[in-house]
Amino acid sequence: MMRRILYIIDEALRTVKRHKGLTSISVIIMSLSLLMLAVFLLATDNLLKLVSETQEEMKIYVYLEDGVGQQEAEKLYMTILGQAEVSRVEFVSKEDALADFKSQLGEDADLLSALSTNPLPNSFWVVPKEEYKTRDAIVGIADRLAQLKGVEEVRYGKEFLDKFASIVKGIYTVDIVVGFIVIMSAIFIIANAVRLTVISRKRTIEILKLVGATNPFIVAPFIIEGAFQGGVAAVLSLVLLRIVTEVSRSAIPDLNFFSLEKSLIYMLTCVLIGALGSFMALRRYLRMQ
Amino acid sequence: MSDEQNETPSDRSVIGVFHLTKTYGDQHALDDVNFNIGNGEFVFMVGPSGAGKSTLLRMIYMDEYPTSGQVVVGNFVSTRMRRRDIPYLRRRVGIVFQDYKLLEDRTVAENIGIGMRITGASPFAIKRRVASLLNDIGLYHKRLEMPQSLSGGEQQRVAIARALVNHPAILLADEPTGNLDPDSAEDVLRLLFKINNGGTAVLMATHDHSFVQNFGQRIIHLRDGKVFEDKKTGLVGNLSDRLDALRMDRERQKRVDHAIKRQRASSLAPTKTE
Numbered sequence: 001m002m003r004r005i006l007y008i009i010d011e012a013l014r015t016v017k018r019h020k021g022l023t024s025i026s027v028i029i030m031s032l033s034l035l036m037l038a039v040f041l042l043a044t045d046n047l048l049k050l051v052s053e054t055q056e057e058m059k060i061y062v063y064l065e066d067g068v069g070q071q072e073a074e075k076l077y078m079t080i081l082g083q084a085e086v087s088r089v090e091f092v093s094k095e096d097a098l099a100d101f102k103s104q105l106g107e108d109a110d111l112l113s114a115l116s117t118n119p120l121p122n123s124f125w126v127v128p129k130e131e132y133k134t135r136d137a138i139v140g141i142a143d144r145l146a147q148l149k150g151v152e153e154v155r156y157g158k159e160f161l162d163k164f165a166s167i168v169k170g171i172y173t174v175d176i177v178v179g180f181i182v183i184m185s186a187i188f189i190i191a192n193a194v195r196l197t198v199i200s201r202k203r204t205i206e207i208l209k210l211v212g213a214t215n216p217f218i219v220a221p222f223i224i225e226g227a228f229q230g231g232v233a234a235v236l237s238l239v240l241l242r243i244v245t246e247v248s249r250s251a252i253p254d255l256n257f258f259s260l261e262k263s264l265i266y267m268l269t270c271v272l273i274g275a276l277g278s279f280m281a282l283r284r285y286l287r288m289q
Numbered sequence: 290m291s292d293e294q295n296e297t298p299s300d301r302s303v304i305g306v307f308h309l310t311k312t313y314g315d316q317h318a319l320d321d322v323n324f325n326i327g328n329g330e331f332v333f334m335v336g337p338s339g340a341g342k343s344t345l346l347r348m349i350y351m352d353e354y355p356t357s358g359q360v361v362v363g364n365f366v367s368t369r370m371r372r373r374d375i376p377y378l379r380r381r382v383g384i385v386f387q388d389y390k391l392l393e394d395r396t397v398a399e400n401i402g403i404g405m406r407i408t409g410a411s412p413f414a415i416k417r418r419v420a421s422l423l424n425d426i427g428l429y430h431k432r433l434e435m436p437q438s439l440s441g442g443e444q445q446r447v448a449i450a451r452a453l454v455n456h457p458a459i460l461l462a463d464e465p466t467g468n469l470d471p472d473s474a475e476d477v478l479r480l481l482f483k484i485n486n487g488g489t490a491v492l493m494a495t496h497d498h499s500f501v502q503n504f505g506q507r508i509i510h511l512r513d514g515k516v517f518e519d520k521k522t523g524l525v526g527n528l529s530d531r532l533d534a535l536r537m538d539r540e541r542q543k544r545v546d547h548a549i550k551r552q553r554a555s556s557l558a559p560t561k562t563e
Contacts, residue, residue: 211404212379
């Protein structure tokens with residue numbers, strides 16, 4: 001068993017070494033098409049992050065009637081927290097609200113000293129659970145909260161929500177369409193690059209069959225080689241992507257690079273694509289007796 | 290003495306061909322072919338190109354299957370073959386081609402060893418076997434060279450060594466001398482006889498009837514996909530004498546050719562300067 005594994009690795013390395021030119025060409029082709037894919041993935045990653053950061057701030061403000069006392073407020077707090085869609089509720093007393101307001105006004109804060117009473121109401125802000133941070137769900141919660149006794153008004157930035165929902169929908173649609181095209185063309189280009197390598201060894205495959213090599217023995221070195229090419233191309237494309245990212249930072253300062261975890265998943269996927277590409281290209285020749 | 294051995298093939302044959310027919314469309318490549326090859330037998334298969342020699346060999350190493358009829362090679366029966374059995378058949382049948390089919394990115398020794406490597410044999414066993422084969426074909430000193438740097442005859446000897454690496458019961462050779470000059474062709478033929486002396490059956494296909502006629506071997510004559518004749522030829526003198534006679538003929542021929550060439554060159558020279 002060990003000897004077979006050594007044979008396979010040895011064969012794969014040999015062919016890579018012997019066909020340096022062809023291997024490098026196919027790795028370069030692969031890394032460029034992977035770069036295209038990586039740019040797309042990174043853009044998507046950043047968009048999704050933007051969307052989720054925006055969603056993070058989605059809150060529902062519940063303003064209480066003036067006469068609501070401490071006990072009643074506590075009861076309301078429990079009721080709101082008891083809703084299935086709600087993850088967090090925070091009480092903001094009218095004094096806190098005023099202090100907040102003051103600090104927001106900054107230098108103009110003395111304007112407020114003209115007030116003899118605090119005009120701001122007690123309120124809650126309500127954070128829905130992640131899965132309910134959609135426009136429809138928020139409207140539903142808000143409507144329900146507005147029915148509660150002691151609640152004067154509920155606000156949730158209706159206009160913003162509507163706009164945001166349609167933007168996100170547009171982004172997703174474009175992203176999926178572009179993603180489909182990019183992924184298909186990357187796979188097509190990689191499959192062809194790998195096929196080129198396999199065709200160049202058609203004779204080798206034929207001879208191995210004639211001397212009685214079993215299919216796994218013929219296939220395995222090619223798969224290792226394909227995986228190796230995929231891995232190298234993945235690393236290369238990530239390096240290129242990093243450069244692209246750094247350059248674009250001057251235009252988009254908030255641009256994030258892939259996390260380590262995502263980079264690893266990306267590389268693993270490329271390794272698999274390379275291996276699979278080899279296998280697919282080989283299948284044709286293996287059907288020969 | 291090798292004849293004695295060949296006269297008495299063992300009761301079990303290496304290859305049995307029964308009512309073998311192969312058609313491509315409405316074209317009959319082979320038509321009801323029957324023969325047996327015994328253990329350790331040497332057989333020439335002759336016939337003009339297109340007579341079905343290569344097709345027949347392909348049926349034997351089961352690159353193709355008969356349209357009807359059956360081929361039996363040792364324990365392998367064409368009608369019962371599964372795809373995954375084929376590699377194991379190929380290890381029992383050595384195959385040699387006119388164009389050598391050597392791997393150009395491997396040394397001579399690696400080329401010979403490849404058939405054993407793919408069986409998972411130990412590197413030590415491979416090395417030993419390859420060294421002994423290199424000695425048999427007289428190319429030990431060229432073991433680290435690439436095939437392209439060898440002459441055609443040498444390449445063919447390497448191909449033969451590769452075919453023998455797993456101790457096959459039979460060696461199939463499809464026009465092994467087809468690309469070679471007469472001297473190299475003779476070397477290859479001698480080598481095949483030597484291998485046969487060691488007990489390996491040999492089936493060699495060739496279109497050159499006259500070349501193989503008088504070695505005292507069995508000749509299966511194929512014509513239009515049928516066995517036209519299957520007989521044992523008489524040996525004129527002994528094998529070695531016969532080969533020597535062939536060489537003498539050839540050397541005489543060469544001297545004549547050379548003289549003619551020189552004659553032509555000298556008669557052409559003045560016209561050229563005009």
